[in-house]
Amino acid sequence: MKCGFVTIIGKTNVGKSTFLNTFIGKKVSITSRKSQTTRSNIYAVKTTDSLQAIFIDTPGIHQRTEKAINKVLRKKPLEAINDIDVILYMVSGTKFDQVDQDALNLIKNSTAKKILLINKIDLVADKSVLFEFVRNLEEKNLFESIIPISSEKELGFDIVLDELGKVLPENDLFYPPEGFDFQSINFEISELIREKVIRFLGDELPYETAIFLEGVSDSKSHLDINALIYVAKQSQKKIVIGADGSKIKQIGTNARKELENHLGRKVNLTLWCKVKKNWLDNPITLESLGIKN
Ligand SMILES: Nc1nc2c(ncn2[C@@H]2O[C@H](COP(=O)(O)OP(=O)(O)OP(=O)(O)O)[C@@H](O)[C@H]2O)c(=O)[nH]1
Ligand SMILES: [Mg+2]
Incomplete structure (x- = not known):
C-alpha cells in the first residue's frame, strides 16, 4: 500500500475545500464564494485498493495582515507542511501572481513532493491559454x-489519484x-452554521463573523x-438580523436543514x-472559538 499525508495549499477562494469534499466524496470542509472561508486545518482520509491519503485542507493564503x-491563519498552511509527504499547490484557472510566487518560495525547500493543481478549468474557455500556462509553470x-x-x-x-499513487x-x-x-461533532455543527452565515450575507461582513456554540443537548426526539x-x-x-429578523431566520432555516441532513436526525436550532x-x-476570543496556533 501507498499511504501518507497530503496538504492542500493555495490562495483563498481557489477551491481547495471544494476539491477536498468532492475528491473524498463527503462534505468535511465548508465552502463559499467569499474569501477566507476555511479557518482551521481540516483533516480527511481517502482510501482506495492501493493507497490511503490523509488530506489537510488549510486556510487560503491572503495578504491581510x-x-x-x-x-494565526497565515501560520496554518506552514504548520501543515511539516512532516508531510505531498503538497498539492492549487491555483484557480490561469491566475498566478506574486502571492503564489511567495507561497512557492516558502514551500520550495520542503522535502514533500509537490503537485500543482490548476482548478476551475471549466471556466477556462481558451485551452491554448491553459497550455501556455502549464508550460510556463513547468519551467519552475x-x-x-x-x-x-x-x-x-x-x-x-x-x-x-494516479499521481498520488x-x-x-x-x-x-x-x-x-x-x-x-x-x-x-461540535466543530462540524458550528462550521455548518458558519457556512450559511457566510453564504447569506453580503461581501465584507462574512469575514467578520464567527460562531460560538453555547450548548448542544440531546432530547430523545431531537438535538437542541x-x-x-x-x-x-x-x-x-x-x-x-435583517428587517423583522428575516435574515437570521433565513440563515437559521438553511442551517437547520443542512444539520438535519448531516446528523441524520431532527434539530431544533436557536x-x-x-x-x-x-x-x-482579541487572542482570548480567538482561542475560545478554536482559532489558535
Ligand atoms: N466553476 C468552478 N467553481 C469552483 C470550482 N471549485 C471551486 N469553485 C468555487 O470557488 C469558490 C471557492 O471555493 P472554496 O472551496 O471555498 O475555496 P477555498 O480555496 O477553500 O477558499 P478558502 O477557504 O477561503 O481558502 C466556491 O464558490 C466554489 O463553488 C471549480 O472547479 N469550478
Ligand atoms: Mg477553504
Missing part, C-alpha cells in the same frame, strides 16, 4: 506534475479503510442546538447575534 486572526522545475482539474465538475480526479510512500494503512472522523453569531460592530448586528467588539483582534 492587520488583525490577530490574520496572523518544482512540481512532479501539473494537473488541470475542475473540483466542481470532478474533472481530472483520476489523474490526481506514484508519489506517496509505501506504508501500511494509518487509519481504518472505512474512514475516520477527525473533527468533533444554541449558537451565537458573533459580529464585530453594532451596525453588523442589524445586517445579520440562533442569536451578539456584538463582540474587535473579536478578530
Whole structure:
C-alpha cells in the first residue's frame, strides 16, 4: 500500500475545500464564494485498493495582515507542511501572481513532493491559454506534475489519484479503510452554521463573523442546538438580523436543514447575534472559538 499525508495549499477562494469534499466524496470542509472561508486545518482520509491519503485542507493564503486572526491563519498552511509527504499547490484557472510566487518560495525547500493543481478549468474557455500556462509553470522545475482539474465538475480526479499513487510512500494503512472522523461533532455543527452565515450575507461582513456554540443537548426526539453569531460592530448586528429578523431566520432555516441532513436526525436550532467588539483582534476570543496556533 501507498499511504501518507497530503496538504492542500493555495490562495483563498481557489477551491481547495471544494476539491477536498468532492475528491473524498463527503462534505468535511465548508465552502463559499467569499474569501477566507476555511479557518482551521481540516483533516480527511481517502482510501482506495492501493493507497490511503490523509488530506489537510488549510486556510487560503491572503495578504491581510492587520488583525490577530490574520496572523494565526497565515501560520496554518506552514504548520501543515511539516512532516508531510505531498503538497498539492492549487491555483484557480490561469491566475498566478506574486502571492503564489511567495507561497512557492516558502514551500520550495520542503522535502514533500509537490503537485500543482490548476482548478476551475471549466471556466477556462481558451485551452491554448491553459497550455501556455502549464508550460510556463513547468519551467519552475518544482512540481512532479501539473494537473488541470475542475473540483466542481470532478474533472481530472483520476489523474490526481494516479499521481498520488506514484508519489506517496509505501506504508501500511494509518487509519481504518472505512474512514475516520477527525473533527468533533461540535466543530462540524458550528462550521455548518458558519457556512450559511457566510453564504447569506453580503461581501465584507462574512469575514467578520464567527460562531460560538453555547450548548448542544440531546432530547430523545431531537438535538437542541444554541449558537451565537458573533459580529464585530453594532451596525453588523442589524445586517445579520435583517428587517423583522428575516435574515437570521433565513440563515437559521438553511442551517437547520443542512444539520438535519448531516446528523441524520431532527434539530431544533436557536440562533442569536451578539456584538463582540474587535473579536478578530482579541487572542482570548480567538482561542475560545478554536482559532489558535
Ligand atoms: N466553476 C468552478 N467553481 C469552483 C470550482 N471549485 C471551486 N469553485 C468555487 O470557488 C469558490 C471557492 O471555493 P472554496 O472551496 O471555498 O475555496 P477555498 O480555496 O477553500 O477558499 P478558502 O477557504 O477561503 O481558502 C466556491 O464558490 C466554489 O463553488 C471549480 O472547479 N469550478
Ligand atoms: Mg477553504
